Amino acid sequence: MSAFRIAAGALLLVLAAALASAAFAQQSPSPAAPGPAAAPKPKPATPSPAAPAATGGDIQPTLLGQYGDWGAYTASPGGSKICFALAKPKSSKTEPAGRTRDQSYMFVSSRPADKVKNEVSVIIGYPFKTSSDATAEIGGTKFAMYTQNDGAWIKNVTEEARMVDAMRKGADLTVKGTSGRGTQSTDQYSLKGLPQALDKIEQECR
DSSP: HHHHHHHHHHHHHHHHHHHHHHHHHHSOOOTTTTGGGGGGOOOOTTTTHHHHHTTTTOOOOEEEETTTTTTEEEOOGGGOOOEEEEEOOOOEESSSOOOOOOOEEEEEEGGGGGGGEEEEEESSSSOBBBBOOEEEEEEEEEEEEEEEEEEESSSSSGHHHHHHHHHHHEEEEEEEEEEETOEEEEEEEOOOTTTHHHHHHHHHHH
């Protein structure tokens, strides 16, 4: 199960990088601006070399709609359709302060070909401390998250539906983790617009 999720996480990282690069290009008035600098870079620890091959070349996601702080997207890497809701944190902090990290993202993704629906995952922006758990907290309810490289997924998959339901009803979600260097991070995500984004990807990836 973990290898399957890691591969999916690597794919989401590639899609997030494509989105970030496109957004940077749209915002930058200078065609000489280096777009890749705005995209999260796969770390050596991330099993991403296989991801570009898996995506074939069609890695640019299509925006289905922007709902509050969440975007609903679809893509067909390698011919397999994937739909996902994506958000960036509204606030981030690290302890010690000032430690550098790449952009973090939260996804809720569905892959009909793999019979996966509403899988919650996080790309944290640094390699997690080996064998450490991350935590996601919604309205006082905490969910342990399994970590591998720079990705995290809910540890007990039987709780995933409950977590998604809590996300639909909640106002914000806080993810905490520890990097391999011992840096502690706290990312707070707004959940505004998530229910609408989830409804949209459910329609698109039935």
